[in-house]
Amino acid sequence: MRKVVVQGVGMTRFGKHLNRSLKDLTNEALQGAMLDAGVNLSGIEAAYIGNAMAGIISGQECIRGQVMLSGSGLEGIPMFNVENACASGSSAFHMAWMAVASGMYDMVLAIGAEKMNHPDRSRAFRALQGAVDVEDMERNSEKSENRDNQSLFMDYYAAEAREHMSRFGTSIETIAKIVVKNSRNGSLNSRAQYQIPQTLDAVLNSRTISDPLRLLMCSPVSDGAAAAIICSEKAAKKLTNQPIFVAGSVVLSGNASDYKGASSTERAAAKAYEIAGVQPSDIQIAEVHDAAAPGEIWAYEHLGICSPGEGGRLLESGATEIGGRIPVNPSGGLISKGHPVGATGLAQIAEVVWQLRGQAESRQIPTRPRLGITQNAGGLLHGGNAAVAINILSS
């Protein structure tokens, strides 16, 4: 298989965009990626489109990508709608990568977009509740419980957090410090939904969502789009002398023997490291799936950035801050940057590309990194993530 380059990335600001359509958000991300790549529409041979919620949010059950890209000038090319819940964007990226690596296409588009905000706020929560085994859930759940305004994902993160606290002595303050770090990073990111640094007290004093999770520890309801233009090494040579390569790209589903879903990330990361021929200690920047703050602590451990149980101490050491040994979520992460689920994986790719190029504005990692990783997870099944995607990028 051929070497593949991420030639250009683009994204909208994430946030509440009630008056903008998915088509409009998609087009902004596409235009940004094309400008960044230095290419025009005519070079793009196929599109892989990630979205998870348009069915329930707007009634667009089918052909979401074709509708999003309608009017863009890309109509007519192969288009594939790819869904893997909150890992839809990175799954679309993986498929786009394969399409170029295979030799079938020289240049393709991966794009992810999501509108979660709707005048009826319960729709976003209902969509997220469709990311578990629905029939199984209906059989087992207390029907009387009204879950229309809460994500069951936060209950999952809360239970995992309690276990981590009990097994490894992780404190609620340490979890809150993830938010302090990521909100500070987000304040430096002009595309982040929230650009306000939060204090430890503010995080701890925000209302409890599902004990021990506080509101500010949870990623928000977001709208937005992100895109990447991916091409062969040969095609990239005509466009840049600073290519960013895809060193490894892995998507896996969860299985029942995964330790509470954790090890789907461990399995995927191990495979990606092997493909890329690198060690966890070689990684110089990570964008990870902090849909709730404790998720970042598990990510440290499951990506091998630290040993099992040491995630809290790694955070406390300052190693994962922008100036630290291994900066994690310099973009602000899902918590501050926002989490429009179908776009998130591609926004992670965009951040790593910008950091590897030295183009990350005032949040640029001081010693420019040469190797970065993204971790994106989606859905709940078998007690863990239904899908996990790992991508390793290198300059």
Place this chain on the structure above:
Amino acid sequence: MRKVVVQGVGMTRFGKHLNRSLKDLTNEALQGAMLDAGVNLSGIEAAYIGNAMAGIISGQECIRGQVMLSGSGLEGIPMFNVENACASGSSAFHMAWMAVASGMYDMVLAIGAEKMNHPDRSRAFRALQGAVDVEDMERNSEKSENRDNQSLFMDYYAAEAREHMSRFGTSIETIAKIVVKNSRNGSLNSRAQYQIPQTLDAVLNSRTISDPLRLLMCSPVSDGAAAAIICSEKAAKKLTNQPIFVAGSVVLSGNASDYKGASSTERAAAKAYEIAGVQPSDIQIAEVHDAAAPGEIWAYEHLGICSPGEGGRLLESGATEIGGRIPVNPSGGLISKGHPVGATGLAQIAEVVWQLRGQAESRQIPTRPRLGITQNAGGLLHGGNAAVAINILSS
């Protein structure tokens, strides 16, 4: 890219399966495909899953494939949910083909499943209405019109039929004879939803759905699943001495310059013929997208089986019957076999594989064909199909 073999296929009977879950249907198709391929679960390295409607039918918005395959023993491998409306199954097949052709995997699964029947019959029609540009439709439609029990796709087919009748002199009787042929074929197919040969009078006298379409000219609301196990030529050599190759696989989206959506099929077929290095006149069996009977007539023309406008005359000549020069829809087509949308493309593949192997029971084409084509289309956009998939298989 490597040569790819369809090593095994399986499908459920299509029909009304109110008491069977998607998981149950999927498992039957998977077991059938594994038995047919002579492989077990351990050989399958990734899965590409087509489904279009589970969000609206059962609330399974996300991770549909992971849920369908939960308990199958395949958990843990890469899984991708692929959606392209009624072309979802063949889009999943195309991605599975690429995954093997690229050299990334030696053996993968493509599976499509759909439950359309629901105690609330309006759900299937609502799902189909999500296969157009929903926001555009809402802006333009008469809000007062109650469309909950009718497919707007049938209005589309009806308009196209009227135009074909007016331009080329195609008669309503000729269109009805598509149903006579396909229902006779379906009566020979133990997996078809309808196994009753229809008379010309019965077709013409069934109630009008959208003039000139009669009820029996329209594919039914169906449940079912179909699967294919796809592998490298090298892997196939250990399993069979009668391999069926994927000679060409193309998926395209529609664009505004397509002649009423027709030429997305023409464009895709031309590309597939070029890749396969064959001419339309080389094709010896075709399974085409007769979601309504006139669709088969256009397919004759757009696949180059006959000249533009000659589709009606080709049918009348008997050439497309099982004993004719170029049998079309020997399975019974969507009209008789049924059309569980996410499964349809893979059921077409299964039929061509069986025919190429000489295993098509009493509907076997007498002179065993060596080259077959499938045409699967989905969604409506820009006045035509949003997605079209063409696959050419050869023995």
